[in-house]
Amino acid sequence: MNAQDQMPFLMPNAAAPEAFTDAEAAVSRLEALYSQATRFLFDRFIETISGNRPAARIRAFYPEVRITTTSHAKADSRLSYGHVAIPGTYAATITRPDLFRNYLVQQIDLLIRNHGVPVIVGPSATPIPVHFAVASNPSVSVPQEGVLDFSLRDIFDVPDLATTNDDIVNGTAKPNPDGSGHLAPFTAQRVDYSLARLAHYTATDPAHFQNHVLFTNYQFYVDEFETFARQALADPSSGYTSFVAPGNHEIRSADGEIPHPAKLPQMPSYHLKRRGGQGISLVNIGVGPSNAKTATDHIAVLRPHAWLMVGHCAGLRNSQSLGDFVLAHAYLREDKVLDDDLPVWVPIPALAEIQIALQEAVAEVTRLEGFDLKRIMRTGTVATVDNRNWELRDQTGPVQRLSQSRAIALDMESATIAANGFRFRVPYGTLLCVSDKPLHGELKLPGMATDFYRTQVSRHLLIGVKAMERLREMPLERIHSRKLRSFEETAFL
Secondary structure: OOOHHHOOEEOOOOOOOEEEOOHHHHHHHHHHHHHHHHHHHHHHHHHHHOOOOOOOEEOOEEEEEEEEEOOOOOOOOOOOOOOOOOOEEEEEEOOOOOOOHHHHHHHHHHHHHHHOOOEEEEEEEEEOOHHHHOOOOOOOOOOOOOOOOOOHHHOOOOOOHHHOOOHHHHOOOOOOOOOOEEOOOOOHHHHHHHHHHHHHHHOOOHHHOOOEEEEEOOHHHHHHHHHHHHHHHOOHHHOEEEEEEOOOEEEOOOOOOOOOOOOOOOOOEEEEEEHHHOOEEEEEOOOOHHHHHHHHHHHHHHOOOEEEEOOEEEEOOOOOOOOOEEEEEEEEEEOOOOOOOOOOOOOOOOOHHHHHHHHHHHHHHHOOOHHHHHHOEEEEEEEEEOOOOHHHOOOHHHHHHHHHHOEEEEEOOHHHHHHHHHHHOOOEEEEEEEEEEHHHOEOOOHHHHHHHHHHHHHHHHHHHHHHHHHHHOOOHHHHOOHHHOOOOOOOOO
16 A cells, blocks of 8 residues: 555545335446545545645545356357356446446346346446546546646546556456455456546547447548438438538538537547437548547447448459459458557457448449449458558568469558457458559559549448448347457456
8 A cells, every 4th residue: 555545535425325126226226326425526626726735635436347257058059248257256447427428228138138137236346547537528637647736636536547458358357356256347446547538539429429430541422421321311211410520510400500619529430320329420530540440349349239430442353443442351460559469460350240341332332232332342361561651562472472362452550450359259341442452553643543432432331321221120149259369258248
């Protein structure tokens, strides 16, 4: 114990743990505990920066949910989530239960039904960092160290990297300090960290993100997405309710005005919303595996039902034409950004449900079926590299390696997005569009690019949307494949 922890603490009144057999009631209790804790920290923070430095340290705790099972009886083995593997006690710290209410109700309800025991809700032993407690109030910001005449660390808890990591999803986590197992894939601090980064990188509140996420690497797709969104809002039968652009600008009608920001964020996101979060989000991650990893690292905590890459690629086969589609069924990973978290020897399998949805969407939009689809779409390995100008290197090495892998296309994001989907248990897929063929002298030149973008981007984006709409209609137990689960998994999805 350090010297600060030996100081007296000022904390909200301690709440006793309660048992629940109703998931709705359990989540309502989580909300009440979280609200009490963050309100306490917020009020004390305002008092402190106003000059009323307290004589004691200020502390409040995340709420937690835990379950104890003693039976070895097996739950429904068709489900990849909603149950623990072996008897024991399992716990998870919870943040923003208001944002995750639907998810928490679903996961807790499955636990109660599959194991026939109550869940226990109460305060955890993990302090809430003051930064995260005030994050939801845009009028307040935490001063940088040195601005005040005392250190905030002397008064409040700050983010702790010991509980802000990916050890659980990476399969390297030890049991909780009290010996309990992990109930959820992320700790509350890890979730809070990503929620803050999402707001920074995408310039939209995480609450706007939908359960189905499209990633792209070109602004052209954003323009087409807005066009589609306005058409959907003009159709009352579409089920879509609003469209959100960076800056949290939200329109609910086709003719709504969206101001264009003077400066876009690093990864602008756009959200075509539907009740229950069942709409579609589009994130322009730009070019490169680092951006792809950053975006998916943070969006993963929202527990989306699927994410797909719909971007441009280099076609590697002479038989391909500009504008052809590539449906990835395997990945050659040379992006390097995930090697420490997911070794390259780990296979990234194609997910049947995603593959079928994408192929059916291509058929619907292009009006080609069966063998005729091969005219404009090829299924095969996509190589992802970290060198944008890979074709300028000595061709004997890269080309031989690409040929040996049977790769048919190359980009800088797809394998990263798929690998992080595998790592975070988020269903993933890739449909790319051939925009150049550098090995065959068809480089991306200005005039060629303009014609290509004008004729192809619209239907490519539409295919991605149609695929997501198909996936939305699937039962969750089908789309969240058991292929993504390891030997010992968290019960929460």
